[in-house]
């Protein structure tokens with residue numbers, strides 16, 4: 001399984017990080033986790049094949065996680081030759097179908113008229129779905145917005161857990177226990193802590209419970225990058241940690 005953090009940024013425009021989006025590849029599965037602004041152009045910049053994405057899973061409906069969808073739908077229809085014909089499955093919390101409808105309509109074309117089949121599968125918290133080539137996805141509610149979920153993806157005998165946006169939740173850490181990769185948000189420094197995002201100290205505490213084989217940090221607001229994130233994490237969690245950047249990739 002290969003995981004690439006394509007967009008590691010947030011709602012704050014950054015010269016180095018576009019908004020949220022991560023690609024999980026395993027066999028024929030090419031799953032994009034979240035779809036924030038700038039992602040399509042980052043795909044092109046990094047030379048990543050965006051045409052053959054098979055699935056998109058949305059963690060919640062904040063714009064920095066969904067707003068690039070009309071751009072990608074348009075690119076699949078008008079930005080590649082021949083136009084996309086392969087089906088796309090969009091996975092997300094309850095309410096995803098309405099969000100996809102409204103985003104597509106705002107862009108001028110309903111997604112059902114894009115020339116390739118688009119299906120939406122809404123998952124209730126705790127629900128598990130197979131997503132092709134032996135892979136499975138499962139979601140869990142996290143404290144951020146009412147619909148927000150984290151995802152666990154299993155494929156190739158490996159498991160990754162993606163936090164989406166979340167506040168501190170030890171249940172999430174227990175759910176992530178022993179995973180091969182914990183891709184976790186790390187939004188704000190302790191001086192700016194809020195209940196709906198994580199500080200490096202809180203990420204370290206979660207990682208100490210989850211003991212992932214690899215911890216990768218994403219969703220970094222500019223102020224948290226002014227702090228020594230690695231030192232804070234290392235003080236509480238002895239395992240390997242990566243502060244991911246746009247284009248960071250790992251083979252699990």
Ligand SMILES: [Zn+2]
Pocket residue numbers: 010011020062064065165219
């Ligand atoms: Zn966000």
Ligand SMILES: [Zn+2]
Pocket residue numbers: 060062144165
């Ligand atoms: Zn959010």
